[in-house]
Amino acid sequence: MTLQVTKLSGSLGAEIRGIRLTDAGPAEAAKIQSLLLEHLVLFFPGQQMTPDEHIAFGRLFGQLEAHPNLSFSAERPEFFELHATGGQGGIADEWHSDLTCQPEPSIMSILRMAKCPDVGGDTMWANMYKAYDELSPPMQEFCEGLTALHDADPHGHAERTAIHPVVRVHPETGRKSLFVNEHFTRRIVEMSHQESAALLGYLTRWVQSPRFTVRYHWTEGTLAMWDNRCTQHHVLSDFDGDRVIQRVTVMGDKPEAASPPRWKPYIGPLSAASRHDRQLLTHLKTQGARRE
Numbered sequence: 001m002t003l004q005v006t007k008l009s010g011s012l013g014a015e016i017r018g019i020r021l022t023d024a025g026p027a028e029a030a031k032i033q034s035l036l037l038e039h040l041v042l043f044f045p046g047q048q049m050t051p052d053e054h055i056a057f058g059r060l061f062g063q064l065e066a067h068p069n070l071s072f073s074a075e076r077p078e079f080f081e082l083h084a085t086g087g088q089g090g091i092a093d094e095w096h097s098d099l100t101c102q103p104e105p106s107i108m109s110i111l112r113m114a115k116c117p118d119v120g121g122d123t124m125w126a127n128m129y130k131a132y133d134e135l136s137p138p139m140q141e142f143c144e145g146l147t148a149l150h151d152a153d154p155h156g157h158a159e160r161t162a163i164h165p166v167v168r169v170h171p172e173t174g175r176k177s178l179f180v181n182e183h184f185t186r187r188i189v190e191m192s193h194q195e196s197a198a199l200l201g202y203l204t205r206w207v208q209s210p211r212f213t214v215r216y217h218w219t220e221g222t223l224a225m226w227d228n229r230c231t232q233h234h235v236l237s238d239f240d241g242d243r244v245i246q247r248v249t250v251m252g253d254k255p256e257a258a259s260p261p262r263w264k265p266y267i268g269p270l271s272a273a274s275r276h277d278r279q280l281l282t283h284l285k286t287q288g289a290r291r292e
């Protein structure tokens with residue numbers, strides 16, 4: 001098998017030609033996996049496949065999960081389809097990594113563009129290794145000692161929360177990456193809510209720096225796969241017409257911290273501002289209760 005690999009930006013992303021994914025087996029999956037570790041997001045244009053073939057391809061990379069917030073059919077819980085028309089509907093137009101609101105966020109997403117507009121509806125990805133590497137050493141060291149609370153508020157479930165390290169270590173490459181995003185991350189656990197808002201505001205803007213990104217213009221039948229452990233993505237809601245995606249997701253793992261938390265969770269003194277601490281308090285109490 002000879003694959004043609006074309007890099008799409010200086011930071012991440014490659015288009016791959018020379019393979020029909022419905023024919024892929026474990027040997028091809030191993031090759032694709034190593035390309036994914038190198039380029040973080042891969043695009044395979046012109047892939048025709050049925051939902052069952054899509055599921056079978058996904059299973060080459062691990063166990064698939066049902067999406068907790070999107071409707072799915074009982075016979076294929078791992079497979080979902082999202083429709084958007086005229087820039088409205090199922091469009092993830094905020095920077096995020098998939099499902100960081102869960103204790104074990106998805107490792108990998110495998111998306112096929114079933115229908116797309118001629119113009120608009122591109123997706124952007126950003127390289128979170130670079131976003132970490134280009135912080136100053138004091139900022140890197142500070143962030144490594146922190147954790148953050150994530151929630152499913154964007155899906156109407158603010159009570160579903162998880163705490164993850166702000167800097168995680170990729171289990172396969174050993175590289176450190178920034179792991180906070182504007183869609184799901186609510187609060188730095190070890191700081192006051194005001195300090196947290198300032199730091200999170202800075203970091204979530206920083207990760208969007210154009211030089212960390214690639215922007216992809218879709219054609220129908222292109223399949224993309226990306227590593228959620230070291231990237232974020234954002235869909236552009238700038239299109240007319242229909243955009244239909246089909247996706248499976250490889251089940252997650254618990255993010256490993258670059259270093260253990262250096263400080264305890266911080267809850268400010270009881271005051272009118274305590275309402276900002278309520279969600280963190282509830283999470284800590286619930287987790288404490290679960291451990292007992």
Ligand SMILES: [Fe+2]
Pocket residue numbers: 092096097098233
């Ligand atoms: Fe997403």
